[in-house]
Amino acid sequence: MKRRQFLTAAGVGAAASAVAMPAVAQSMPEMRWRLSSGFPKSLDTLYGAGETFAKYVAEMTDNKFQIQAFGAGEIVGTFQALDAVSNGTVECAHTASYYYVGKDPTFAIPCAIPFGLNARQMNAWMYHGGGMDLANEFYAKHGLFALPAGNTGTQMGGWFRKEIKTVDDLKGVKMRIAGIAGQVMAKLGVVPQQLAGGDIYPALERGTIDSAEWVGPYDDEKLGFVKVAPYYYYPGWWEGGPMFHVYFNQQKWNDLPKLYKDICMSAAAHANVDAQAKYDARNPAALRRLVSAGAQLRPFSPELMEAAYKAANELYDELSAKSADWKKLYESMRAFRNEEYLWFQVAEYTYDNFMIRARARG
Amino acid sequence: MKRRQFLTAAGVGAAASAVAMPAVAQSMPEMRWRLSSGFPKSLDTLYGAGETFAKYVAEMTDNKFQIQAFGAGEIVGTFQALDAVSNGTVECAHTASYYYVGKDPTFAIPCAIPFGLNARQMNAWMYHGGGMDLANEFYAKHGLFALPAGNTGTQMGGWFRKEIKTVDDLKGVKMRIAGIAGQVMAKLGVVPQQLAGGDIYPALERGTIDSAEWVGPYDDEKLGFVKVAPYYYYPGWWEGGPMFHVYFNQQKWNDLPKLYKDICMSAAAHANVDAQAKYDARNPAALRRLVSAGAQLRPFSPELMEAAYKAANELYDELSAKSADWKKLYESMRAFRNEEYLWFQVAEYTYDNFMIRARARG
Numbered sequence: 001m002k003r004r005q006f007l008t009a010a011g012v013g014a015a016a017s018a019v020a021m022p023a024v025a026q027s028m029p030e031m032r033w034r035l036s037s038g039f040p041k042s043l044d045t046l047y048g049a050g051e052t053f054a055k056y057v058a059e060m061t062d063n064k065f066q067i068q069a070f071g072a073g074e075i076v077g078t079f080q081a082l083d084a085v086s087n088g089t090v091e092c093a094h095t096a097s098y099y100y101v102g103k104d105p106t107f108a109i110p111c112a113i114p115f116g117l118n119a120r121q122m123n124a125w126m127y128h129g130g131g132m133d134l135a136n137e138f139y140a141k142h143g144l145f146a147l148p149a150g151n152t153g154t155q156m157g158g159w160f161r162k163e164i165k166t167v168d169d170l171k172g173v174k175m176r177i178a179g180i181a182g183q184v185m186a187k188l189g190v191v192p193q194q195l196a197g198g199d200i201y202p203a204l205e206r207g208t209i210d211s212a213e214w215v216g217p218y219d220d221e222k223l224g225f226v227k228v229a230p231y232y233y234y235p236g237w238w239e240g241g242p243m244f245h246v247y248f249n250q251q252k253w254n255d256l257p258k259l260y261k262d263i264c265m266s267a268a269a270h271a272n273v274d275a276q277a278k279y280d281a282r283n284p285a286a287l288r289r290l291v292s293a294g295a296q297l298r299p300f301s302p303e304l305m306e307a308a309y310k311a312a313n314e315l316y317d318e319l320s321a322k323s324a325d326w327k328k329l330y331e332s333m334r335a336f337r338n339e340e341y342l343w344f345q346v347a348e349y350t351y352d353n354f355m356i357r358a359r360a361r362g
Numbered sequence: 363m364k365r366r367q368f369l370t371a372a373g374v375g376a377a378a379s380a381v382a383m384p385a386v387a388q389s390m391p392e393m394r395w396r397l398s399s400g401f402p403k404s405l406d407t408l409y410g411a412g413e414t415f416a417k418y419v420a421e422m423t424d425n426k427f428q429i430q431a432f433g434a435g436e437i438v439g440t441f442q443a444l445d446a447v448s449n450g451t452v453e454c455a456h457t458a459s460y461y462y463v464g465k466d467p468t469f470a471i472p473c474a475i476p477f478g479l480n481a482r483q484m485n486a487w488m489y490h491g492g493g494m495d496l497a498n499e500f501y502a503k504h505g506l507f508a509l510p511a512g513n514t515g516t517q518m519g520g521w522f523r524k525e526i527k528t529v530d531d532l533k534g535v536k537m538r539i540a541g542i543a544g545q546v547m548a549k550l551g552v553v554p555q556q557l558a559g560g561d562i563y564p565a566l567e568r569g570t571i572d573s574a575e576w577v578g579p580y581d582d583e584k585l586g587f588v589k590v591a592p593y594y595y596y597p598g599w600w601e602g603g604p605m606f607h608v609y610f611n612q613q614k615w616n617d618l619p620k621l622y623k624d625i626c627m628s629a630a631a632h633a634n635v636d637a638q639a640k641y642d643a644r645n646p647a648a649l650r651r652l653v654s655a656g657a658q659l660r661p662f663s664p665e666l667m668e669a670a671y672k673a674a675n676e677l678y679d680e681l682s683a684k685s686a687d688w689k690k691l692y693e694s695m696r697a698f699r700n701e702e703y704l705w706f707q708v709a710e711y712t713y714d715n716f717m718i719r720a721r722a723r724g
Contacts (some may be wrong), residue, residue, distance in 0.1 A: 004520060020584065027424055030683065052446040054718055056624070059621075059624040060422060060621070060624050060625050060628060062389055062621050069724065082538035115717065115720070118710070118713065118714060118717075119482070120481070120515070120638065120639075120642055122640040123410070123635055123638065123642070124638075124639045124640075124641075124642035124643040125643070126639070127635070127636055127639040127640070127643075128636075128639045128640050128644070129643045130641075146503050151596060152420040153482070153709070153710055154710045154713040154714075155709060156708075156709050163532040216709065219707070232714055234708050234709045235708070235709040235712045235713035235716070236709060236713075237469060237713065237716065240416075240713050240717070254496065259421075259422070259424050262418070262421040263422050263625075263628075265632070266418050266625075266628040266629055266631070266632040267628055268421060269631060269632035269635050269636065270627070270628040270630070272632035272635055273485055273489070273631050273635040274489055274490075274631065276485065276486075276488045277482075277485040277486045277488070277489040278486075278489070278490050279481060279486075280482055280485070280486035280490075280702065280705075281487075281489075281490035281491045282490070283705045284701035284702060284704050284705040287704065287705050287708065288704070297708065297711040299712055305716050309716075309720055312723050337717075337721075338721055339646040339647065340642065340646060341714075341717050341718050341721045342646050342649065342650070342721070343579070343642075343645045343646040343649050344599070344714065344718070345721075345722075346518075346596050346649065346659065347515070347517060347518055347519075347578065347596045347597040347598060348480070348515055348516045349623070349714055349715075349718060350596055350597045350661055351480065351516040351597035351598075351599065351602050351715075352516075352596070352703075352706065352711055353711075354599065354667050355480075355602070355669075355703050356700075356703050356706070356707040356711060358477070358671055359699075359700055359703045359704070359707075360707075
């Protein structure tokens, strides 16, 4: 072979491989990102959903795109997670949007507001009811892009040192409850308190606070509230189906190769269904253990639920008058919710109703 | 540059790219598979979930792994889909396992049996309650491997030409209902009929059959039953949360690169949550339209539900005595269900109960 022939042949070969190979290599660049969780590593459920998302992304990219998860406080604290994403300190976060109502109350809606959607309805609104687009239109104003990534299902209504039989019994109760739910509770006479997870137990024990809400049986058990505030109320009417999201710095999201965007979307959806399944699988045994340990299960009275519903709707009217963003998301969610319950009350609810009664009879 | 130097340099370059590039190329081979759906293309919900799975896989592999979806009857019919996967006619299928009870009644359990799990509980059992492993241990005997990929939520109880007020009213009713549900109905006096989707309407119109069950508002509306059998009963106690799966030929699944297995798992989970969300988003408006078109909504009476529950449990005892596979899956599902409803009756159910009543008051 003459040298020129060789060069030409090599050139052809290079051109051919340039067509076949770099297409994959270019679309799968090596990337290292950091994810700041809004939750401590001790919560294998909530923190776990963000970690699971990162694991799926790594697995689906042959470890080309690695996202390292950090617990709340390791890089920034829970309440700084979204700012850290906006300003590029970290590329992404996994957290609950309602932690950021201090920036704007509208942040609560894609996660949970009192008397909002249940978990399945939240998925329906997000994926097929326009919720995700509306939420991202709002998040874009804060330099963020979000994907659903987890839900707890309806939470419990929290732990109380004394029984709460009437709305009057709530007056002056110092309760660890935050955000929009805290504002509704305040309308009922509660004195809302903001405390980090680790500070709740000693405050309840000393009587500095009278009550605390956290999540549900599996997570609550870890904090030991049953020993100091045994009345365990339900339902958590302020968290019918709280949804967590993975938040991306919007510019960094936009700059991702399309392949990685597609992988992130399925990884987040997988983490979303997986997290709910984990809660549903682990809560029953935790509930049994809590009752054995002395938890006194109590439903909130119909009178209290009605008063809270009325107070919530008053607050929503006030917020709608003040904020176009709130109004837009809230009205979409509310209309969707009313349609959802029209349907859920028929087949879904009557099925569960029968199954619950059949189980109770043994 | 001398020729030998050039050759050496080229060789080094080739070796270097052999390290960097083929790792991706080898783990992402070009593959073309076929998926046979158990559902006709006219059902954008059920057929759509299989197609969505295939779309996610293609997107996440830069179109290297392409799975083409075919409607029921295009390659093989609904009831041949799993055999076609086992024998390698197609590599995979998306269908409802309970269509294959003719092969073995155990096939029903990972999809739905009367008075089984609701949709969220089904996810919990599959992903975190041991259900998926147990199901795949059984499917392996048929050369299959399955991943959850869709759910309808609790279905409706079907359309009847006449009102069914008592168990006696069911005697002699010719109802289009198949599988385990048909066997339970037979114990109540129903004469179960097997008819393909397209044959149901004319049979109801002529009075050859008296009743037919299909899915729920969104899918049922398409078949026009409201015109010929207006009594629309609920809940479909034989389908509390029917789950669909993607079925893979077991050998072909085993031979997939790990990267493609990981991608299939998240694609299926994404299709799973997406399909339920689509149903939940579309059913309410369809229900409204059906009621406007004359559908008479009726709950099955408590007496009928109790009789069906008793008949189902009798059948399950018979099947457990006959089949070790049935017994193993059924007992896992039943134990899981009883724990799930212990928990669901507390926060989840009381929340929905309040929201349904609040909505009804306006």
